Amino acid sequence: MQPSSSTSAAPLRVVIVGGGTAGWMCAAGLARLLPDKDYALTLIESDEIGTVGVGEATLPHIREFNAMLGLDEAEFMAATQGSFKLGIEFVGWDKPGGRYVHPFGTFGERWGGLDFQHHWLRARASGKPVGEWPEYSFAAAMCREGVFDMPDPDPRSIRSTFSYAYHFDAGLYARYLRGWATQRGVRRIEGKIVEVSRSTETGLVESVSLESGARIEGDLFIDCSGFRSLLLGQNMGVAWQDWSEWLPCDRAMAVPCASVAGITPFTRSTAQTGGWTWRIPLQHRIGNGYVFASAFCSEDRARETLLGAIDGTPLAEPRVLRFQAGRRERGWEGNVVAVGLSSGFLEPLESTSIFLIQAAVIDLAKLMPRPGGAIDPRLTAEFNRLFAIHYDRTRDFLVLHYTANARHGEPLWDHVRNMALPDSLAHKIDLFRSSGRAPDYKLGLFSRDSWLAVLMGQGIMPQAWDRQADRAPLDQVVGRLADLRERIASNAAALPAHADFLAGYCPAGDVAVVA
Ligand SMILES: Cc1cc2nc3c(=O)[nH]c(=O)nc-3n(C[C@H](O)[C@H](O)[C@H](O)COP(=O)(O)OP(=O)(O)OC[C@H]3O[C@@H](n4cnc5c(N)ncnc54)[C@H](O)[C@@H]3O)c2cc1C
Incomplete structure (x- = not known):
């Protein structure tokens, strides 16, 4: 039947x-x-x-959800005080003073059927000038410049190689x-x-x-x-499956603060002694918080760190949330x-x-x-x-940020560097280290480019690359790399400031600040 x-x-x-x-x-x-x-x-x-x-703060997938509902983007962003998000800047995660972006978009281009990192790794090992890995991401360049514009629908354009999400x-x-x-x-x-x-x-x-x-x-x-x-x-x-052996943070303290000039088109996550602080810029205020491990940081200490880290005047009393x-x-x-x-x-x-x-x-x-x-x-x-x-x-991806750190001498960071990893993550890291291969899921989070951003951002550099990359003439590869870097840098520099784009596209106007 x-x-x-x-x-x-x-x-x-x-x-x-x-x-x-x-x-x-x-x-x-x-x-x-x-x-x-x-x-x-x-x-x-x-x-x-x-x-x-x-x-x-969201991921680019939310755009599919909103589009499925048929929401008007500009109207929705204005109604939620939204801003654009091109990725997350990680400050001090790899080591004190270090900084990298996990951008929404691709790194480089696939050449000869091979993932881009293999060409870059091979050219880099030759000693030729090939620039740094983040220079091959258009979204990362947009974050550096503080700019935003809609992706170009033409797939040949470098401006088509990024995606975006929202802060709201x-x-x-x-x-x-x-x-x-x-x-x-x-x-x-x-x-x-x-x-x-x-x-x-x-x-x-x-x-x-x-x-x-x-x-x-x-x-x-x-x-x-x-x-x-x-x-x-x-x-x-x-x-309940308890994952605190890998993710020991169990508290968050949140506080909104007044906006400052220039809305950054990215979330910032800054490593702190007892965890990390977030900074999420909206049109009417900045959302801030400190995610910390109570075994390594007291609430008083967290409050002091959080209030010391925010840009503007606090708009409410910090409040604590507990979780596992x-x-x-x-x-x-x-x-x-x-x-x-x-x-x-x-x-x-x-x-x-x-x-x-x-x-x-x-x-x-x-x-x-x-x-x-x-x-x-x-x-x-x-x-x-x-x-x-x-x-x-998702858990494996988060744990990667913690385990691959060089913040020596700080108890939380020493602990997470030395903990036993889930087998599934240990395998991914080993494979990347030995061959330059990154996970490439067809389902769910995260994309290969996201893994590459965080693996290399956290300082894990592969010792080898796919041997097929050696077939291409080296000078040709180095020339293409230089051209790519130049196209990315010059195109990003030509885009409008994020704040100006927001003001033209989805101005939210004055509303009572909702903490
Ligand atoms: C510190 C922190 C920061 C976060 N930041 C992000 C972020 O940047 N990005 C992101 O994607 N996610 C983030 N999250 C997660 C995000 O906040 C949640 O996934 C999201 O808000 C969904 O929450 P919820 O609807 O499941 O629960 P809640 O918001 O808690 O809603 C629960 C609902 O259930 C109702 N309810 C409960 N008990 C009863 C009852 N007995 N009778 C009737 N109603 C009841 C409540 O009234 C409420 O309406 C963060 C979470 C935390 C803790």
Whole structure:
């Protein structure tokens, strides 16, 4: 029998628990992707509990999500005080005083079917003048110049070789998506959930009850309740994998400050004795924070470091958030799917959480149960397979930043340099060191160019390259490298200042500063 494209069964009742970034991305994404008549979406959020209120830097993938919703970019950026992000500048991560950018875009060009780094490594080993690795990234050059313009659609242009993401006010983004989703039929309920009822027979969640006494029944529950993990963790009891042996930071202190002249088109992450500080420039303010390991740094010390590191006047009292790195064993159990902080947490070093939300929403939409039937365990297993891949690959990339450091004599940094690595990461580093080969995933984070940026940025230089690179005449390669460097530098220097571009494209105007 052919599966029918539609069904006469009653719509599947999907209850989203939580209205932070995860909840509203879920609501908007599912409202856009699923047929209205088959799914009834309800979102419950509690004003009393509120949201985590951080999460302001993104990855380029968010543009696909926004485009899928059909958001107007300039309108969305103005509404969220957004700015453009071309990558992350890492200060002091490789060694005190060191600096490199993880740019969004490619390094160099593929020649003769070979990845660019092999040509560069081979020419560099010859002793010829080939410049430094970052000189081959257009996005890195744009960061150095503090400029921005839209990528050129012509793939032959050097200006087509970068991508971009956004910095935005996370509270305003959730509010923006809320407006979008509720206009498209998502039912919003404000109230605090005080009880979760499960069937004694099947173990599935049947309903949640609010403080007001209201009871909301559902067929599928999406847990977007934040660190509480109200359904998946607390009720379904799905175990937590603790990754603090590799990612020991367990606190963050956040404080917004007044803007200063010139909005940088990148996030900055500065290594500190007990962790690292972030700087995220928005149109109306700068978001700052210190992610630190409480075993190596007290809260008083963190506060002193953070307030000493910010550019402008603090706009609020610093507030502390506590967490542990890790993820749930599974993201989907029974009829509960966790999305966002309820499913796991990786520190915001590479701004990955919102991407992980997006990936979960897209995977869930593809694997969504049909109305009127039982949940197919094969769909659940596939979601969990993808969930683990996304989290585990992201973890390896973050751990790389810590382990490859030359900050000798600082207890946290000595500890992470000497810790035993996940096997999957140890293999990647060894392979790169010995052959110049970088991971090249077809799914999820991070791209080969991102790995190259951080591997070399952290000072890991391969001892060899692909032998096929030796076939090309060396002088020809050196000439092409020089030409590439020149095209990158001159084209980047000709672009408008980021602040000027923002002022013309998506001026946000004055709003009350939301901390
Ligand atoms: C310090 C820090 C910095 C970060 N920086 C970044 C970044 O730069 N980039 C990035 O991508 N990510 C970042 N993140 C992660 C990002 O903030 C989160 O992934 C994102 O905000 C999603 O959060 P959430 O929606 O899962 O949870 P929350 O924002 O905590 O929302 C939880 C929701 O559940 C509701 N809720 C909870 N319990 C109940 C209940 N009993 N009844 C009713 N409602 C309930 C709450 O009211 C709220 O609406 C950062 C996180 C931290 C901690």
